[in-house]
Every structure is written in structure tokens, then in C-alpha cells.
Amino acid sequence: MIRTALEMLLGDRARYFGLVVGLAFATLLITQQASIFTGFTERTASWIRDTGQADLWIMDTQTEFTEDRKPIQSNALQRVRGVAGIEWAVPMYKAYIQVRLADGTRRNVRLVGIDDATLAGAPPVMLEGRIEDLRQDRAVIVDARDVNDALRLTRGLNGAGPRPLGVGDRIDINDHDAVVVGVAQRSVEFFWDAVIYTTYSRAVRMAPRERKLMTFVLAKVSPGADPGEVAQRVAAATGLAAFTSQGFEDLSKGFILRKTGILENFGVTIMLGFVIGVLVAAQMLHNFVVENQKSFAAMKAMGAGNGYLLRLVSVQVGFAAVMGLGIGLGIAAVSGHFLEQSGLAFRMTWDVVVLGAAGILVCCLLAAAFSLRRVLKLDPAVVFKG
Amino acid sequence: MSAAVAIECRGLTRSFGSGETIVQALRGVDLQIHAGQVTLLVGPSGCGKTTLISILSGILRKDGGELRVFGENPENYTERQRTAWRAHNVGFVFQTLNLVPTLSVEHNVALPLILQGMATREAFARARAVLAALELADRAGIKPGKLSGGQQQRVAIARALVHEPRLLVCDEPTSALDAENGHRVMELLVSVGRRSNRALVVVTHDARIYSFADRILRMEDGRIVEDSSLVHQP
Numbered sequence: 001m002i003r004t005a006l007e008m009l010l011g012d013r014a015r016y017f018g019l020v021v022g023l024a025f026a027t028l029l030i031t032q033q034a035s036i037f038t039g040f041t042e043r044t045a046s047w048i049r050d051t052g053q054a055d056l057w058i059m060d061t062q063t064e065f066t067e068d069r070k071p072i073q074s075n076a077l078q079r080v081r082g083v084a085g086i087e088w089a090v091p092m093y094k095a096y097i098q099v100r101l102a103d104g105t106r107r108n109v110r111l112v113g114i115d116d117a118t119l120a121g122a123p124p125v126m127l128e129g130r131i132e133d134l135r136q137d138r139a140v141i142v143d144a145r146d147v148n149d150a151l152r153l154t155r156g157l158n159g160a161g162p163r164p165l166g167v168g169d170r171i172d173i174n175d176h177d178a179v180v181v182g183v184a185q186r187s188v189e190f191f192w193d194a195v196i197y198t199t200y201s202r203a204v205r206m207a208p209r210e211r212k213l214m215t216f217v218l219a220k221v222s223p224g225a226d227p228g229e230v231a232q233r234v235a236a237a238t239g240l241a242a243f244t245s246q247g248f249e250d251l252s253k254g255f256i257l258r259k260t261g262i263l264e265n266f267g268v269t270i271m272l273g274f275v276i277g278v279l280v281a282a283q284m285l286h287n288f289v290v291e292n293q294k295s296f297a298a299m300k301a302m303g304a305g306n307g308y309l310l311r312l313v314s315v316q317v318g319f320a321a322v323m324g325l326g327i328g329l330g331i332a333a334v335s336g337h338f339l340e341q342s343g344l345a346f347r348m349t350w351d352v353v354v355l356g357a358a359g360i361l362v363c364c365l366l367a368a369a370f371s372l373r374r375v376l377k378l379d380p381a382v383v384f385k386g
Numbered sequence: 387m388s389a390a391v392a393i394e395c396r397g398l399t400r401s402f403g404s405g406e407t408i409v410q411a412l413r414g415v416d417l418q419i420h421a422g423q424v425t426l427l428v429g430p431s432g433c434g435k436t437t438l439i440s441i442l443s444g445i446l447r448k449d450g451g452e453l454r455v456f457g458e459n460p461e462n463y464t465e466r467q468r469t470a471w472r473a474h475n476v477g478f479v480f481q482t483l484n485l486v487p488t489l490s491v492e493h494n495v496a497l498p499l500i501l502q503g504m505a506t507r508e509a510f511a512r513a514r515a516v517l518a519a520l521e522l523a524d525r526a527g528i529k530p531g532k533l534s535g536g537q538q539q540r541v542a543i544a545r546a547l548v549h550e551p552r553l554l555v556c557d558e559p560t561s562a563l564d565a566e567n568g569h570r571v572m573e574l575l576v577s578v579g580r581r582s583n584r585a586l587v588v589v590t591h592d593a594r595i596y597s598f599a600d601r602i603l604r605m606e607d608g609r610i611v612e613d614s615s616l617v618h619q620p
Contacts, residue, residue: 003506004489007490008489012488292488295487297484302472302498303502381436381440383478384557
């Protein structure tokens with residue numbers, strides 16, 4: 001039966017290719033858009049993953065995402081350290097602040113202050129300088145992408161042309177003099193403002209005066225302790241919000257999805273791909289069935305039951321679906337590789353592949369159901385009609 | 387008449403549609419067809435020939451009357467049982483042949499065996515044997531569209547015979563062929579149809595093939611109006 005089904009399908013080359021191309025196109029639309037969506041949402045939490053030393057993030061209960069600054073009292077740090085299961089806890093400052101580069105260019109940046117003693121919360125990779133250089137007087141570390149973008153010296157210094165900000169350059173941060181001592185490499189983020197790292201004590205000195213200045217407490221749980229349980233204890237003991245890294249990631253992703261509408265936008269495109277897939281597959285399958293109507297009727301007359309024809313068409317649809325899915329995923333993966341090189345968010349996870357496969361499966365089931373009705377209702381007596 | 391009765395029907399009726407548009411296709415057909423005979427069913431278009439062979443072959447259900455085919459009454463079977471019964475007992479040669487254009491010749495011929503559940507390899511071997519007997523062995527691997535009309539007709543006959551059916555039903559088997567090819571096809575059908583365990587029923591408008599018949603039944607307005615004497619004894 002499988003051989004008969006495939007020979008019938010492959011024998012009609014034009015329709016077979018049409019069906020496979022349609023399904024491949026639908027797969028491409030579904031998986032590529034889903035991969036870009038996944039890439040964007042993952043970028044919303046890049047900063048959390050880059051700060052991999054911490055197990056727990058403690059913050060104000062009204063904080064909604066990574067860039068949402070609702071400072072907490074500095075004594076929160078001691079209270080967190082007093083909770084059972086906490087191995088260490090350090091403060092972190094994070095806030096938008098205005099800087100002026102040496103050539104007079106003014107920018108809004110995100111100033112991140114990390115623990116002076118441990119430097120926990122530092123960027124993951126240093127391209128120039130060392131993270132310990134932050135302990136030098138007035139030291140700051142900038143991001144490699146920012147030095148050629150938001151922190152580029154666009155006006156130039158001393159008559160020279162524009163150039164990237166580099167080690168040794170000075171920056172005015174809220175009227176505080178700072179010197180670049182290193183260039184770090186961080187993961188690409190959903191947010192685009194430049195990031196400048198310094199020590200916590202220096203960051204709060206540079207920041208505008210406020211009663212509360214600490215943005216987060218980063219904590220490590222004791223070996224063997226369950227981060228989720230410790231987070232609950234911290235929340236209960238301090239009255240603050242405490243999340244595991246994954247929990248904070250989910251909170252941030254959820255907020256971005258709710259507020260930006262990217263879920264709806266990508267959802268529409270993914271749905272469009274699905275609809276195109278259903279329409280193309282249904283049209284092609286329907287044409288295939290109509291074209292082979294006499295053959296199916298003859299087979300019915302010769303003793304093919306509806307179950308046999310159901311399996312026959314299912315094999316044909318399944319084969320076309322696998323081919324279309326494979327080609328579509330292949331094109332999506334290759335195009336995604338190049339899109340990623342150009343800086344576009346693209347992340348094809350197993351979830352995306354499963355979504356694409358499920359989408360195409362449903363496409364084909366709907367298309368097959370539409371076409372099979374015709375086959376199942378076919379009167380074998382039509383074979384005697386010239 | 388010494389040959390066994392293959393098909394027997396009495397008062398067979400069948401209508402299509404309802405109300406004012408009802409069409410009475412069969413108006414009480416009484417008939418006995420003997421095994422080993424070549425029976426031609428002739429008559430003008432719309433006289434009920436196709437309806438009659440559709441009922442005899444278990445494709446259509448009758449409205450009334452009695453029917454027995456090789457001692458069985460397919461009307462008593464469920465749809466699934468009738469389908470299986472057709473697969474094992476009936477061979478068809480359709481007017482438009484209905485060869486599957488995307489399947490090879492041998493695959494077309496093997497179809498009735500595959501539908502019976504035979505393993506593909508064995509079905510293909512038997513199909514090739516039948517094709518060889520019909521001098522089509524060298525055409526086994528190609529698509530039907532590349533064959534001449536006469537060759538396609540022989541492939542259709544091979545497909546109808548491959549599973550050794552007891553009832554062979556042919557609908558206008560020579561209508562698309564010239565005299566020479568039509569003659570050869572009928573010779574072939576007669577040679578396989580005149581077997582003691584098989585009945586051959588041929589629906590035709592083609593007067594050129596009347597000489598091959600053992601018996602000619604003429605239909606008009608849903609009834610058999612003439613039952614000619616036997617031309618040949620089986």
C-alpha cells in the first residue's frame with residue numbers, strides 16, 4: 001500500500017512539487033517567524049544570563065522586568081544574608097543615567113554598579129583590560145558593541161575624525177569624571193541603550209541623590225540548597241520579591257510580551273504561515289484527488305475499502321508533509337544562520353521545530369480531511385460512466 | 387443447458403432520484419447467466435445495462451427482486467463485506483479503462499492482488515506472469531500513457547484477470563479500438579471467459595463483436611426484451 005501511495009504521488013511530479021513547495025513555504029514562515037520571536041524574547045533576559053554567578057535576584061515587589069528600577073533600602077542586603085540557605089549576597093545598582101563623552105556627545109546609558117569586593121555581576125567576557133581594573137580610581141568598563149555605536153566619539157577629539165570609545169578615554173557621568181579601563185563583551189540584549197559597568201560604591205556616588213539606591217541584591221544559595229525554596233524564604237523574611245534566575249527571566253519575558261505586542265505581531269505572521277500552508281496543501285491535495293478521482297473510484301470498484309483509501313491518502317499526505325517540513329526547516333535554518341550573522345535575533349530551538357512540525361501536521365490533517373471527504377463519498381459506480 | 391448457473395436474478399428493480407424526477411432504471415429483470423458462457427448485454431443508451439452490471443458486480447444495491455451470484459447474495463453483505471467480495475470475485479474492464487496513469491503497467495495489473503492483501507513482491511510477480519501471457523512482458527515497467535490503445539486495453543484485461551475472478555464484467559471493451567484490435571481483444575476475452583468456473587458479461591454497442599457471443603441479451607427501458615439463441619456452445 002505504501003508503495004502504491006508513493007508511486008501515485010511521485011508519478012504526478014507537478015502536483016507533488018507544488019504540494020511540497022507549499023508545505024515548505026508554510027514551514028519556513030512558521031519556523032522562521034517563531035525563531036525570530038524566540039530570539040527576541042530570549043534577548044529580553046540576556047543580562048540575567050550574563051550575570052550567571054547569582055542564583056537569586058532580590059528586588060522590590062513592584063519590579064516588572066530587568067530595566068525596571070524600583071530601588072530598595074540598603075539594609076535589605078543584610079536581611080538577605082541572614083536567611084538560611086544563602087551562601088553570599090551582594091548589592092547591585094542599575095539605573096538610567098546621562099553621560100557626556102569627551103567630544104561632548106551626550107547619551108543616556110544604563111549604569112551598572114557591581115559589588116566592590118567580589119565584583120559579582122560583572123560582564124561575562126573581557127576583550128580589553130581586566131575586570132579587576134574596576135578597582136582603579138574612577139574606573140568604568142564599557143561594552144564592545146557600544147563603543148562603536150552609542151558610545152562612539154562621533155564628533156572626534158582634537159581635530160581627529162570620529163572613532164570608537166577606547167581604554168583610557170574619559171567619560172563624564174552625571175558630572176563625575178570616569179576613565180574607561182576595559183571593554184567587555186556581553187550577549188545582545190532586547191534593550192539598546194549602552195551599558196557602563198563600575199563598582200557599586202562608585203555607582204551610588206555618581207547617581208543622583210535618592211533615599212534608596214540599591215536596585216537588586218544578587219545572592220548565591222548554599223551548596224545543596226534548592227534555589228526555589230531559598231527564594232521563598234528570602235521573600236518571606238524580607239518582604240521583597242525574590243526570584244531564581246529563571247523566574248526573573250520569565251517575569252521579564254512576560255512583561256515585554258505583554259507591553260510590546262510582539263507576541264501578537266509574530267503570532268499573526270505565524271498564523272498567516274499556517275493559513276497559507278492549509279490553503280496550499282488543501283488546494284494541491286484537492287487537485288490531486290480530483291485528478292485521481294477515476295483511479296480512486298476504480299480502486300473502490302475493484303475492492304478497495306474506505307480504510308484502504310484513507311491510509312493511501314494519509315501516506316501521501318504524510319510523505320509530502322515530511323518532505324515539506326524538512327525543506328522548510330532547512331531553508332529556515334540556513335537563512336537564520338545568515339540573519340543571525342547580520343545581527344537579527346534568531347533562535348531555532350527544539351520548541352520551534354516541534355511547533356513547525358505540529359503546524360504542518362495540522363495543515364495536512366485539515367487539508368487531508370477536506371480532500372478525503374471527496375474520496376470517501378466517491379461512488380464506485382462512476383467507473384461505468386464514460 | 388448443462389453449464390452451472392453463475393448469476394440468477396428475478397424481478398430485479400432499481401430506480402434513481404425521487405418524486406417527479408425518479409428514473410426507473412430496471413423494471414423487473416429476470417435473468418440467468420451460465421458459467422463458461424460469453425454473454426453480451428446490448429441495447430440503447432439509458433436502457434439500464436450499466437445499472438444491471440453494477441448490481442450484478444456488487445457495486446450498486448438493488449431496490450427489489452432477488453439476486454444470486456455464484457450462489458451468494460451480495461445484497462446480504464455489509465458494505466465492507468461487499469467490497470471484499472468484489473475484490474475476490476469480480477474482475478472489471480471499464481470503458482475508459484481507468485488505469486492509474488501514475489503507476490507502472492505491472493503495478494496497475496497487481497492492484498487487485500494488493501487490494502486483497504497480497505504482499506507487493508508476490509503481487510508483482512503474478513502481474514508480470516499475466517502480462518507475459520498477454521505478450522506485454524516488455525511493457526511491464528512503463529506508464530500506461532505510453533502504450534497504444536490496444537495495449538492499454540490488454541493491460542486492463544490483465545488487471546481484470548490477475549486475481550482469477552469468477553465474474554468478469556466488461557463495459558464497452560472495444561468501443562475505442564479499431565476492428566483489428568477489437569477483434570483481438572474479444573478473442574482474448576472469449577479465451578479467458580469460456581471457462582467452466584467463470585462468467586463473462588460484456589456490455590456493448592459494437593455489433594462487430596456479436597459473433598463472439600454465446601448469448602445476446604437485448605435491453606430496453608429497464609427490461610430484457612430479447613434473449614437470443616446461443617451462437618456457440620461452451
